[in-house]
Amino acid sequence: MPTTTLERDITWEEANASLAKSMDRFQRHDVEGILSRYDEDVSIHFADLPEIRGKAAAEKFLRARFAVQKDYKVHKSLLLVSGQKYANSFTASWVDANSGKHYEARGVEALELRNGKVINWDCSYNLWEAGKAKEASYFRNAV
Numbered sequence: 001m002p003t004t005t006l007e008r009d010i011t012w013e014e015a016n017a018s019l020a021k022s023m024d025r026f027q028r029h030d031v032e033g034i035l036s037r038y039d040e041d042v043s044i045h046f047a048d049l050p051e052i053r054g055k056a057a058a059e060k061f062l063r064a065r066f067a068v069q070k071d072y073k074v075h076k077s078l079l080l081v082s083g084q085k086y087a088n089s090f091t092a093s094w095v096d097a098n099s100g101k102h103y104e105a106r107g108v109e110a111l112e113l114r115n116g117k118v119i120n121w122d123c124s125y126n127l128w129e130a131g132k133a134k135e136a137s138y139f140r141n142a143v
Contacts, residue, residue, distance in 0.1 A: 012081050019076045
């Protein structure tokens with residue numbers, strides 16, 4: 001009779017350590033380091049992009065992204081941990097390599113792990129040209 005081994009829940013400390021590694025690797029554009037955290041069949045839902053599935057597609061996405069995001073800075077704050085999932089908020093800034101414009105973003109991420117590897121990464125965020133956030137917001141007239 002086959003047995004199923006359940007993974008233990010990740011701890012708050014482990015999730016926080018994972019976020020610290022993620023921040024460091026993304027800021028250094030360390031594609032190999034980022035990919036080392038992903039399962040072969042990783043599924044990424046990033047903003048309004050179509051699903052990115054698998055490590056090869058993730059690598060293509062990351063390299064294209066980092067080619068245009070210069071001086072990328074990110075700060076992530078852990079929000080919750082449940083079983084093999086955790087969620088965080090983040091703020092980020094960068095310079096667009098093509099236009100030279102400075103951008104800022106704020107968003108949330110949810111990650112699901114299996115065998116210590118990311119199998120699902122969902123990221124939703126808003127971005128704006130630095131210094132123009134309030135003027136550019138669709139909801140500005142609501143507040």
